[in-house]
Amino acid sequence: MTSLSPPKDRIWWNEPIERSELIWITIVFLWGLVMTFMMPFWHVVGNQNLSTETYRTTPERFMQKTQAFVDEYTVRNEGPRQYPVVKPPPGGDVYMVARLWDFWPIIELTKGETYRFHLSSLDWQHGFSLQPANINIQVLPKYEHVVSFTPNKSGEYSVICNEYCGIGHHLMIGKIIVVE
Amino acid sequence: MSQQFRICPDTGLKLYQPAETMIKVHAVAAVVCLLVGGIYGLLVGLTRWPAVHLLPADWFYLALTGHGLNVLIFWCIFFEIALLYFASSVLLGCRLAVPRFAWVGFALMVIGVLMNNYIVMSGEASVMMTSYAPMEAHPLFYLSLILFAVGALVGCFVFFGTLVIAKEEKTYEGSVPLVTFGAITAAIIAVFTIISGAIILIPTLLWSLGFLAEIDALMYRLIWWAFGHSSQQINVAAHITVWYAIASIVFGAKPMSEKVSRMAFFMYILFLQLASVHHLLVDPGVSSEFKMFNTSYAMYLAVMASMVHGLTVPGSIESAQRAKGFNSGLFEWLRRAPWGNPTFSGMFISLVGFGFLGGISGVTMGVEQINILVHNTLYVPGHFHATVVIGTTLAFMALTYWLVPVIFRRELIWKRLASWQPYLFGLGMAGVSVFLMGAGTLGVPRRHWDITFSTTGGIVHEFPAAANTLLALSGLSVLLAVLGGAIFCLIIVGSLLFGRKLGVDEKSSTFIIASPPSDADYEGIGKGGIAVPGTLVMAIVFFVAFAVYYFINWKYLAQTWGIS
Numbered sequence: 001m002t003s004l005s006p007p008k009d010r011i012w013w014n015e016p017i018e019r020s021e022l023i024w025i026t027i028v029f030l031w032g033l034v035m036t037f038m039m040p041f042w043h044v045v046g047n048q049n050l051s052t053e054t055y056r057t058t059p060e061r062f063m064q065k066t067q068a069f070v071d072e073y074t075v076r077n078e079g080p081r082q083y084p085v086v087k088p089p090p091g092g093d094v095y096m097v098a099r100l101w102d103f104w105p106i107i108e109l110t111k112g113e114t115y116r117f118h119l120s121s122l123d124w125q126h127g128f129s130l131q132p133a134n135i136n137i138q139v140l141p142k143y144e145h146v147v148s149f150t151p152n153k154s155g156e157y158s159v160i161c162n163e164y165c166g167i168g169h170h171l172m173i174g175k176i177i178v179v180e
Numbered sequence: 181m182s183q184q185f186r187i188c189p190d191t192g193l194k195l196y197q198p199a200e201t202m203i204k205v206h207a208v209a210a211v212v213c214l215l216v217g218g219i220y221g222l223l224v225g226l227t228r229w230p231a232v233h234l235l236p237a238d239w240f241y242l243a244l245t246g247h248g249l250n251v252l253i254f255w256c257i258f259f260e261i262a263l264l265y266f267a268s269s270v271l272l273g274c275r276l277a278v279p280r281f282a283w284v285g286f287a288l289m290v291i292g293v294l295m296n297n298y299i300v301m302s303g304e305a306s307v308m309m310t311s312y313a314p315m316e317a318h319p320l321f322y323l324s325l326i327l328f329a330v331g332a333l334v335g336c337f338v339f340f341g342t343l344v345i346a347k348e349e350k351t352y353e354g355s356v357p358l359v360t361f362g363a364i365t366a367a368i369i370a371v372f373t374i375i376s377g378a379i380i381l382i383p384t385l386l387w388s389l390g391f392l393a394e395i396d397a398l399m400y401r402l403i404w405w406a407f408g409h410s411s412q413q414i415n416v417a418a419h420i421t422v423w424y425a426i427a428s429i430v431f432g433a434k435p436m437s438e439k440v441s442r443m444a445f446f447m448y449i450l451f452l453q454l455a456s457v458h459h460l461l462v463d464p465g466v467s468s469e470f471k472m473f474n475t476s477y478a479m480y481l482a483v484m485a486s487m488v489h490g491l492t493v494p495g496s497i498e499s500a501q502r503a504k505g506f507n508s509g510l511f512e513w514l515r516r517a518p519w520g521n522p523t524f525s526g527m528f529i530s531l532v533g534f535g536f537l538g539g540i541s542g543v544t545m546g547v548e549q550i551n552i553l554v555h556n557t558l559y560v561p562g563h564f565h566a567t568v569v570i571g572t573t574l575a576f577m578a579l580t581y582w583l584v585p586v587i588f589r590r591e592l593i594w595k596r597l598a599s600w601q602p603y604l605f606g607l608g609m610a611g612v613s614v615f616l617m618g619a620g621t622l623g624v625p626r627r628h629w630d631i632t633f634s635t636t637g638g639i640v641h642e643f644p645a646a647a648n649t650l651l652a653l654s655g656l657s658v659l660l661a662v663l664g665g666a667i668f669c670l671i672i673v674g675s676l677l678f679g680r681k682l683g684v685d686e687k688s689s690t691f692i693i694a695s696p697p698s699d700a701d702y703e704g705i706g707k708g709g710i711a712v713p714g715t716l717v718m719a720i721v722f723f724v725a726f727a728v729y730y731f732i733n734w735k736y737l738a739q740t741w742g743i744s
Contacts, residue, residue, distance in 0.1 A: 001434050003427065004271055006352050017439060027720075046737075047743070049743065050743055054465040080639055123314070131623040131641055132623055136556055138464070138556075140398055141314060143398060149743060164241070166315060169627070173640070
């Protein structure tokens with residue numbers, strides 16, 4: 001009687017369980033409970049819980065809102081692409097578009113303040129990967145995702161696309177600057 | 181007994197000729213897909229290696245698409261259909277239901293593979309395996325996947341039909357063998373998978389042809405992953421089935437208890453599909469409750485099933501070895517295992533790699549919040565190279581070494597080289613897996629041609645220097661793994677073409693199957709009332725590693741920006 005042949009007892013359900021199996025099943029089950037507990041627990045005590053606030057939008061509407069945001073808060077232009085650097089007030093809304101193939105505009109934040117980021121794509125799916133903070137969020141067209149960020153370190157951060165978006169995927173990069 | 185049956189001189193199995201033919205053609209098609217996908221994999225690996233950076237961008241994305249489809253989908257599914265026919269017709273000693281349909285299914289799969297490879301190579305479908313809408317591929321891309329899936333579905337129904345025949349004709353007594361039970365699990369998951377695939381790929385095909393105006397990006401992801409993730413669950417169910425089969429083949433091992441192993445398979449059917457939501461943990465529009473329910477309650481019960489198999493498979497080997505007299509100490513049973521037999525070594529490396537590298541990393545990154553750290557980084561391919569390549573592929577390779585004399589009736593050539601192959605491949609792939617995961621934790625994106633940003637016109641990001649080192653080490657590991665994969669293909673194809681033909685009643689000159697220890701041999705094995713102390717110790721080491729790694733990641737998460 002092996003795993004290649006029918007079980008010895010016609011009704012396999014009645015076979016005894018080996019003691020080491022029982023010990024292991026108990027450990028594994030309790031561990032599953034611990035892991036199940038950890039996710040809601042972190043929602044209560046942790047500071048890293050991704051918001052799921054989402055609105056339906058269109059590329060045109062989202063671009064309009066972003067343009068209005070850029071027009072209101074731009075402080076200077078910067079970088080090889082001379083992109084606007086936008087400095088929103090602490091606690092305010094931030095709009096960033098993902099499109100083939102860049103993130104626009106450049107954002108300047110103040111350390112320790114909280115901002116409401118609005119993320120959406122104007123075309124295909126993209127990945128918002130904030131480095132080196134290592135925060136990775138999927139960006140979809142026609143969905144406006146609102147996420148609050150509180151930077152805890154100053155410096156220059158990159159936003160890298162980490163969802164494959166065609167032949168120029170590796171060109172897609174943006175910047176966020178955090179000042180003291 | 182009909183003319184079409186023969187008795188295997190080594191195993192005593194009753195083999196039905198049309199079923200053997202179907203097993204052969206599917207296995208050969210599988211190995212061809214592995215070869216093609218492996219070549220693509222080599223090209224991808226050499227491009228990721230910063231110092232080599234072999235391919236231009238368009239070719240890199242093309243090769244990555246072809247790599248994923250050929251190995252992750254075609255190689256695995258072809259082999260799994262062969263496995264279904266083996267677990268039904270061969271193990272139950274019965275006719276294969278409607279061999280003509282089995283041929284139709286096979287033909288559809290072959291047409292799908294050819295069409296897919298053609299359209300990917302033409303450069304009009306460099307959309308990755310996931311082909312996330314609204315990025316659009318040539319319509320033939322979707323059509324080829326639909327044809328392949330329908331072919332596989334036909335194969336599943338031939339399998340179910342064969343089970344009915346065996347029951348009707350009473351070719352076995354009582355319940356089906358555990359290996360057949362595992363194959364049924366895989367086939368049921370496959371039906372769910374293929375239906376999900378049809379629900380998403382048929383509208384996507386119509387959209388690419390202009391009949392539908394739009395495919396919603398989130399809807400696509402939700403349903404596509406019910407297909408994409410579940411297809412990996414077919415792999416898990418199938419390769420664990422192979423582990424059990426090999427434990428019985430090499431050691432004559434019996435399941436520690438039928439009840440536990442079968443319940444663990446059954447839990448896959450109940451819970452695995454829901455777990456596919458872990459691909460959407462950082463998506464907009466999906467509530468936290470939905471994410472948590474699907475990844476905790478549902479996924480952890482499936483994880484529990486895998487951890488149970490992780491104990492019962494080596495446990496069944498340990499008790500069989502102890503019953504044969506290797507009963508002293510904690511690990512004599514393991515030391516005295518046939519490490520030179522690639523069927524065993526491949527299976528055991530598959531088990532350890534799947535658990536320690538693939539399992540722990542997979543569950544950890546499937547936590548709603550921890551996923552923020554690794555989503556779409558190289559950590560993800562690092563993880564699944566441990567599950568699908570070390571886990572599934574190496575297990576299938578291990579079984580193939582055994583199928584060559586038993587089903588193909590050829591002696592294996594280059595046996596010495598074969599005995600090294602699982603170590604080469606396993607070590608190489610473990611390197612790929614670990615180094616990609618390492619680069620991923622440093623933030624390096626997946627599916628990315630150039631992480632030095634040399635073509636962005638001056639907007640760059642500098643990853644920590646360690647990322648370059650890790651990618652170079654990963655490149656070296658790719659070479660090792662590809663060497664192991666090439667040796668496998670060479671030995672199998674070489675054996676089928678040039679291996680000595682075995683006569684109808686001739687026994688193979690290599691070891692084929694162990695005789696099971698008797699019930700009396702199993703009396704009093706182990707230590708202190710525990711039959712498998714060595715396996716239990718290994719399981720507890722695994723558990724400690726798992727728990728430590730899991731909490732380290734929470735600590736790491738707590739250090740990044742506040743996110744709410």
